Structures are given as C-alpha cells and as structure tokens.
Amino acid sequence: MSAMACGRRADVGPVVVSVIGSEPHVAERDRTDLSTPDRLLTDSLAEGLVRFDAVGQIEAGIAERWIVIDDGRSYIFRLRNAVWADGAPVRAREIVPLLRRQLARTARNRIEPYLTAVASVVEMTPEVIEIELARPRPDLLKLFAQPELALVRGGAAGGAGPFRRRDGARDGILLTPALDPDRDPEEERPTPEQNVLLRGERAATAILRFVERHSDLVTGGTLDDWPVLQAANPAPANVRIDPAAGLFGLAIVRRDGFLSDPDNRGAIAQAVDRADLTGSIAADWPARETILPEQLDSGAPPMVPTWATLPPEQRPAAARARVAAWRATHGSAPVLRLALPGGPGGTLLWGHLARDLYAIGVRPVRVAQDDADADLRLVDLVAPYDNARWYLAEACVACSVEARGAIEAARLADTLPQRAAAAALADRLLTQDVAFVPLSRPFRWSLVALRLRQWQPNPRAWHPLNRLRTDPN
Incomplete structure (x- = not known):
C-alpha cells in the first residue's frame, strides 16, 4: 500500500507550509502588529541573539552561547561564526546598532513595553556584546528570541537566519537552508526535502489544501478557525493542539x-x-x-x-x-x-x-x-x-x-x-x-503531516520552519 493510500504525503520534495493569514513579508524597520505569517517568515530569514527550538525553549541564534550575571542585570553573548545573506561575516559592531534600534522605545512592537529595563548595548570584542539592565530581569531570553527582535541588515532578506529566500516559486515563497560557513559547501548541498515552500492564506484554503494532501503543515490556527477545521474532518492524527500559555x-x-x-x-x-x-x-x-x-x-x-x-x-x-x-x-x-x-x-x-x-x-x-x-x-x-x-x-x-x-x-x-x-x-x-x-488559555491548533517528525506542541505555540523535520543527513 502506498503512503498516499495511507493518508500520508510522501516524504519527497519541499515541506509545504500554509500559515493562516495574509501573504508574509519580512519585518524590517516597522515592526508594529506583525501578523503570524510575517513573524514566521522573519524568523526563517533572520534571527536574533537567540531563537526558539521545536519545543519552545531557547537555542542559539546569532549568539552561540551566553551568560546571565548580576542577578539578571547583565547578559553577555558570544557570537557564532555566522554570515549575513550576502555572505558577509556577522560582527558585534553591526549587531550593536541593530539591537539598539530594535530595543528603542520607538520600535512600537508588542514586546517593547517589556524591555524597558534595558539600559545599554555595548560591544566588548568583535565577537562579544553585553546588554546591561537598569533592573534585574533574569527572564528576558524568551523575549530576545521573538521575531520582533530578529536582526535584519541591508534589505528585506538581509538576515542571518536558518534559511535563504530563492527566486522561482510561482505559488509561495521558496526557502532553502543557509549554508554553514564552517562546513564544505560541496558536502552540505541541501536536499529538496530540506527546502520549505511557505504560503499565507485563508484558513479554508489552507485546510482544503492539507486535506487533499497538497501541503504538510497548516499553522497559526485559532479558535476563530476551529469550526472550519471540524467541518473538513481531517484525520485525527494530523490535528495537533498547543498547550499555549x-x-x-x-x-x-x-x-x-x-x-x-x-x-x-x-x-x-x-x-x-x-x-x-x-x-x-x-x-x-x-x-x-x-x-x-x-x-x-x-x-x-x-x-x-x-x-x-x-x-x-x-x-x-x-x-x-x-x-x-x-x-x-x-x-x-x-x-x-x-x-x-x-x-x-x-x-x-x-x-x-x-x-x-x-x-x-x-x-x-x-x-x-x-x-x-x-x-x-x-x-x-x-x-x-x-x-x-x-x-x-x-x-x-x-x-x-x-x-x-x-x-x-x-x-x-x-x-x-x-x-x-x-x-x-x-x-x-x-x-x-x-x-x-x-x-x-489561548486555543492554538495546527495540521501536521506525519513526515514532520520534529514538530512538537509547546507553550509558545511557535513552530520554527527549521525544526519541522529530522535532518536527512
């Protein structure tokens, strides 16, 4: 019996993702009221000092490691060997002004009111930066991981995130994994299955596409769309609900x-x-x-x-x-x-x-x-x-x-x-x-194909596109 006959999409080709909402755009300078599609695309093409993993916990972003000292009044980050989308190396001298802009009271994003304790961002060495706080805040790493604090340099695709945008997709945005600068490019050629085709679309369209086995993931579902999902009656194994906080x-x-x-x-x-x-x-x-x-x-x-x-x-x-x-x-x-x-x-x-x-x-x-x-x-x-x-x-x-x-x-x-x-x-x-x-608590649901073995429900209801499948390599 074929995988399709079992109700599964074959594990071939790019992961096709529908995000409920409008066509996504990368958030650059104006980060007010980002939609879910905007946040997901921004998180894919850019990243902050840290980011979320598949279970909503903190993992390395532009920073490879960090320490929190002085009862949460100082965060020190060491940058990894990262490169921007144009291939230029990431350095602290560029990160500092980008962070200052993102943390400014004029940023007007949804998390700005909770970052008012930040007093300064300074370059300690070309690879180390320090964020000093006026008041102790040992719990800010999850804020630093939000897409609103992703660092974008020199244009809409100028981040250092896990993906790069590729031209040629007729229906959606084609994303391919960014190459690791520490590995031989000839040994790291991404397979088609590591690519992601991302769309923003209405809930009814996204659900129908999934039920007809033309996509692998529908994400961004809320209570408002739940009756549409119930009417479509997808396989119960594909319906996943986050324990959203x-x-x-x-x-x-x-x-x-x-x-x-x-x-x-x-x-x-x-x-x-x-x-x-x-x-x-x-x-x-x-x-x-x-x-x-x-x-x-x-x-x-x-x-x-x-x-x-x-x-x-x-x-x-x-x-x-x-x-x-x-x-x-x-x-x-x-x-x-x-x-x-x-x-x-x-x-x-x-x-x-x-x-x-x-x-x-x-x-x-x-x-x-x-x-x-x-x-x-x-x-x-x-x-x-x-x-x-x-x-x-x-x-x-x-x-x-x-x-x-x-x-x-x-x-x-x-x-x-x-x-x-x-x-x-x-x-x-x-x-x-x-x-x-x-x-x-907030009601958040997704439709998840069985090929996406790394998808995990989590309190942030956040599912990074680079944490959906086990790396075939």
Whole structure:
C-alpha cells in the first residue's frame, strides 16, 4: 500500500507550509502588529541573539552561547561564526546598532513595553556584546528570541537566519537552508526535502489544501478557525493542539453603567459556564478562573476571585440576583456590547456567552472586535515569556488606578523580591477589581503531516520552519 493510500504525503520534495493569514513579508524597520505569517517568515530569514527550538525553549541564534550575571542585570553573548545573506561575516559592531534600534522605545512592537529595563548595548570584542539592565530581569531570553527582535541588515532578506529566500516559486515563497560557513559547501548541498515552500492564506484554503494532501503543515490556527477545521474532518492524527500559555478572556473596556460596580462585573464573570464552553471545543482545553495561570515570578499563588468561591451550580443564581437588583433600581435590563472576532469561532463563542448572559437577565449585543463602543472585548494572546507582569499588564485594559500603580511598581522594582511582592499585589488588586474575566488559555491548533517528525506542541505555540523535520543527513 502506498503512503498516499495511507493518508500520508510522501516524504519527497519541499515541506509545504500554509500559515493562516495574509501573504508574509519580512519585518524590517516597522515592526508594529506583525501578523503570524510575517513573524514566521522573519524568523526563517533572520534571527536574533537567540531563537526558539521545536519545543519552545531557547537555542542559539546569532549568539552561540551566553551568560546571565548580576542577578539578571547583565547578559553577555558570544557570537557564532555566522554570515549575513550576502555572505558577509556577522560582527558585534553591526549587531550593536541593530539591537539598539530594535530595543528603542520607538520600535512600537508588542514586546517593547517589556524591555524597558534595558539600559545599554555595548560591544566588548568583535565577537562579544553585553546588554546591561537598569533592573534585574533574569527572564528576558524568551523575549530576545521573538521575531520582533530578529536582526535584519541591508534589505528585506538581509538576515542571518536558518534559511535563504530563492527566486522561482510561482505559488509561495521558496526557502532553502543557509549554508554553514564552517562546513564544505560541496558536502552540505541541501536536499529538496530540506527546502520549505511557505504560503499565507485563508484558513479554508489552507485546510482544503492539507486535506487533499497538497501541503504538510497548516499553522497559526485559532479558535476563530476551529469550526472550519471540524467541518473538513481531517484525520485525527494530523490535528495537533498547543498547550499555549497566555490570556483568553474578556477585558472590561468601559466602567460605566452596570459595569461601574465590581460586584456587577463579578456577576458577569460568574455567569459564564466555562466547563461547558471549553468542553464543547476540545476535551483538553482547560477552563480558567484566575488571571495568572500559575505563580510564575509573583510573590503569591494566583489570586482566586471572590465569585469563584461559590460552587459552579450556585453562581447563576447569585449573578441573577445582582442583575435583578440593578433592574429594580434602573427599570430595565443592562445591555452589554461584546467585541468578538467575526469568524465562525467567534460565533461559537458568542453563542455560549450570549446564552449565559441572557440566563441572568443581561441583554448582550455582539459587536466587531475593534468596535470603540464595546463594553467587553475578547483578549486572545499567547504569552511571549513566563512573567506575571505580562499577564497583569495585558489584562489591565481599564482597571483601577491602584492596580495599574502596582503593575508599574512591578516594572520599576529594583530587586527580585520587590518585583515579586508588587506582582502579587497587582494580581490581588486586579482580581478584586474584576477588570478581566478569565475563560481559558489561548486555543492554538495546527495540521501536521506525519513526515514532520520534529514538530512538537509547546507553550509558545511557535513552530520554527527549521525544526519541522529530522535532518536527512
């Protein structure tokens, strides 16, 4: 029986990858709001000092090794024998100004707010650079591995990443492995199977291409696309779900009317049947009631909200009582505008939320994700690193002055114990303020051909194109 008859793509030719989204472009100077296709292409053609491996852990990038000293106030990197896309050797004198530009407050990328402790980037030798921090941050390597900090020199393809772009592909971007300068080029000729053909396309197109065995990987899937995948009914062995770390819940955007009272905001939080919501999507998608998924670097375990101390079966009645009291005073049911994605997954989420809110007497209205008049907005973000302040800052869309002040104190803390104490206080204040309604962790899925033996689920939900297959050599 042939591999195709078994439902497998033969392990020949380039790895064909579809990323859900628009056509990818390399991020160069303007790194604001990079799409998933942009990030994946940038990570392939360029790299930062470090990068992510197949399981979301740190591996060498432009730097071959590094040390973190002075309680996380100094990072020293030794560069490897790397070359840029034009063949020129990578040297510290070029890396330093590129890094300074990437770390500048004007970079305006999604991780810039979490790099404010960086004080200087200096060249120590032609092969060694040091990043000095004003405050201790022993947990920044995962930020340095983000595609937003990939180093691009002299044009859109001018990086030192694991791939080089090749002309000639009619449908997609053809990538071929970069040659190792320490090896004989004649001995290192890449095989066709080491090449990657990358496309950015709509979820329906990408899924259909995979189901018809014309591609090897669909990546970048979210809850919004999940119903499309279920309708296509691919082989279960090909469906892979990441244990993504991050936030998935409703941020309070407006604090007026019914939402001006934290007890009323708590009624909204306790009205949602999380187990039913997550269980209807996937059996292993866990419900969450706290902002922090675990203690991380906070000085205390995640704060459990007051509303969560009630047994689940008693929560709807308690929420209805709050809404009834409001209605008795104001003469009408509260109306809340929920900003959700417009795709089929957003509709699925809306069905669950609307049912639960109607059941307690609230009239929900669905609005677009970017609607300026929304009362609550879905936050669906994968955490770039395992840091309590990231969770608290991203959840604090419209939180109390006290909670915002504690989050800022965590950013400015001069010692790790002070930072832990400030994060614990911020978690407590933000939870008591009910400024965010946690639902679960981000839902991220991929379709993976069996030929991609190195693909691994991981908390970053990140799958570098050079870590998909076992090297045939």
